[in-house]
Amino acid sequence: xxxxxxxxxxxTCVSARSTDKEILKKAQDGGIATTLMVYALEEGIIDGxxxxxxxxxxxxxxxxxxxxxxxxxxxQGTKYSISPQISWxxxxxxxxGLDKVGVTGxxxxxxxxxxxxxxxxxxxxxxxxxxxxxxxxxxxxxxxKSLQTIVEDHAAQSLGSVKKMEITKGKFWVHTxxxxxxxxxxxxxxxxxxPGCHVCLDYVSNLGDISTGSVGSPEGWSTVFIxxxxxxxxxxxxxAAGMFExxxxxxxxxxxxxxxxxxxxxxxxNRKTLEERRNFGVNKAxxxxxx
Amino acid sequence: xxxxxxxxxxxxxxxxxxxxxxxxNNLGLIKILDDYADLVYSLTLADVRHIPEMDVxxxxxxxCIQDHESVEEIKETRKKAKIVVAxxxxxxYGNITRFSRGGQHNQPQHESFLPxxxxxxxxxxxxxxxxxxxxxxxxxxxxxxxxEGNEDQKALAGKYLKPLMDLAKRxxxxxxxxLMNEVINQGLCMGCGTCAASCPVRAITYEFGxxxxxxxxxxxxxxxxxxxPRSFFNFEVMDEFEEISELIAGALK
Numbered sequence: 001x002x003x004x005x006x007x008x009x010x011x012t013c014v015s016a017r018s019t020d021k022e023i024l025k026k027a028q029d030g031g032i033a034t035t036l037m038v039y040a041l042e043e044g045i046i047d048g049x050x051x052x053x054x055x056x057x058x059x060x061x062x063x064x065x066x067x068x069x070x071x072x073x074x075x076q077g078t079k080y081s082i083s084p085q086i087s088w089x090x091x092x093x094x095x096x097g098l099d100k101v102g103v104t105g106x107x108x109x110x111x112x113x114x115x116x117x118x119x120x121x122x123x124x125x126x127x128x129x130x131x132x133x134x135x136x137x138x139x140x141x142x143x144x145k146s147l148q149t150i151v152e153d154h155a156a157q158s159l160g161s162v163k164k165m166e167i168t169k170g171k172f173w174v175h176t177x178x179x180x181x182x183x184x185x186x187x188x189x190x191x192x193x194x195p196g197c198h199v200c201l202d203y204v205s206n207l208g209d210i211s212t213g214s215v216g217s218p219e220g221w222s223t224v225f226i227x228x229x230x231x232x233x234x235x236x237x238x239x240a241a242g243m244f245e246x247x248x249x250x251x252x253x254x255x256x257x258x259x260x261x262x263x264x265x266x267x268x269x270n271r272k273t274l275e276e277r278r279n280f281g282v283n284k285a286x287x288x289x290x291x
Numbered sequence: 292x293x294x295x296x297x298x299x300x301x302x303x304x305x306x307x308x309x310x311x312x313x314x315x316n317n318l319g320l321i322k323i324l325d326d327y328a329d330l331v332y333s334l335t336l337a338d339v340r341h342i343p344e345m346d347v348x349x350x351x352x353x354x355c356i357q358d359h360e361s362v363e364e365i366k367e368t369r370k371k372a373k374i375v376v377a378x379x380x381x382x383x384y385g386n387i388t389r390f391s392r393g394g395q396h397n398q399p400q401h402e403s404f405l406p407x408x409x410x411x412x413x414x415x416x417x418x419x420x421x422x423x424x425x426x427x428x429x430x431x432x433x434x435x436x437x438x439e440g441n442e443d444q445k446a447l448a449g450k451y452l453k454p455l456m457d458l459a460k461r462x463x464x465x466x467x468x469x470l471m472n473e474v475i476n477q478g479l480c481m482g483c484g485t486c487a488a489s490c491p492v493r494a495i496t497y498e499f500g501x502x503x504x505x506x507x508x509x510x511x512x513x514x515x516x517x518x519x520p521r522s523f524f525n526f527e528v529m530d531e532f533e534e535i536s537e538l539i540a541g542a543l544k
Contacts, residue, residue, distance in 0.1 A: 084484030
């Protein structure tokens with residue numbers, strides 16, 4: 001077990017890509033989260049999973065309890081607005097009748113799942129029924145209206161025409177269905193970030209069974225942390241079943257160095273925010289959620 | 292096996308849902324009663340008439356201040372128990388009993404119900420309506436480790452129980468408003484969805500990615516605030532979730 005102050009505890013870290021052609025076609029990067037959940041569903045490791053599906057408006061995510069490959073695939077790709085995934089956590093075990101629940105989500109949602117398991121306040125049945133969690137790397141999130149502002153006002157694209165959004169190389173990228181590519185420098189998007197993200201002290205979903213994201217791996221591949229015994233078991237089986245191609249993380253560029261750098265940037269910045277909150281008013285502090 | 296702790300269930304104005312939750316641990320409860328705790332008081336499950344000395348008292352329900360016996364009973368509980376736990380939301384926050392206006396046959400004058408923390412010092416809250424069997428189980432195991440464990444186990448139990456003890460210090464009102472006042476208004480909400488899952492009456496939906504409480508539905512149980520990852524989040528415990536979950540599962544095998 002490796003324990004890193006910025007990357008959390010993990011058993012191994014690899015660079016990987018799904019071998020499923022259909023999933024790769026629409027994948028944000030290496031199609032890891034989707035492939036893992038589809039594999040877990042088909043193997044009976046989970047009997048359903050909470051994913052960020054399509055909401056009422058374009059690019060507005062909505063949590064969905066997916067119980068088939070098709071439903072999981074519908075939720076593919078990164079949406080930069082938060083989906084209240086955990087709102088279905090208990091209901092998945094009740095109205096949906098699931099005994100083995102999968103959860104995909106960003107860092108704070110992995111934290112939420114672990115808190116619900118260790119301190120199940122009105123979370124009956126949740127502790128024992130969470131069967132697999134796949135956490136995503138996350139720098140910050142945008143409220144839906146912020147996303148609309150960035151895409152429509154700054155990038156001058158209609159949200160309905162967007163095929164893919166991406167944050168990489170210092171820019172917010174908007175790819176449209178007709179092939180147009182617009183970018184907005186992140187300097188201009190920072191102010192639209194969700195304020196609640198600025199006290200988050202996790203970049204790579206330290207509390208997922210497995211966590212994944214693009215940073216650290218070459219284009220079309222994802223960096224994958226295998227963190228828990230359960231995560232390790234599922235990952236090993238999936239790799240043995242040929243679901244993923246993998247490379248040692250040491251052999252790929254830019255590798256863990258970049259990931260650590262970004263993790264440190266986020267966490268140090270947010271620690272500073274927490275510090276500023278302590279002296280926000282005149283002898284008055286804003287609440288510290290970790291105190 | 293170290294010596295067992297003395298556990299009691301004190302039943303005030305509650306619906307017995309909390310006790311049912313305790314019992315819903317099934318074989319886990321049998322294991323707790325076999326190895327870790329003797330149930331020395333429980334109106335429903337033990338034939339004991341008067342509140343005895345206890346290590347841990349689980350108090351279900353709020354106190355009707357017009358009912359002399361209830362008032363005496365909670366005071367007696369405080370005197371006789373080392374650790375007083377408010378079991379469930381009525382005991383912690385008043386919950387649904389906050390809405391009482393009296394007028395119930397055959398004691399229509401019984402109209403005012405207070406969470407136990409308004410009458411005595413409470414050490415720990417287990418919020419929930421009903422509290423989940425798993426949280427009751429966790430607290431029971433951790434209370435045992437705190438009182439009878441070795442140094443490491445005592446330290447772990449102390450760390451685990453602290454946020455629930457802090458909730459007891461925080462106050463005796465619970466409401467969706469806590470999410471507004473302490474989380475959303477404080478710029479801490481990230482819209483994860485936890486509060487909606489924890490709400491027993493489905494009063495919470497999402498507006499602009501943030502929780503919106505249906506105020507007429509809220510029963511003042513305080514679950515949403517307790518469950519919120521931005522009310523408390525103790526990394527020193529959460530980072531060990533795998534080991535702690537295994538420890539609890541192991542203790543109940």
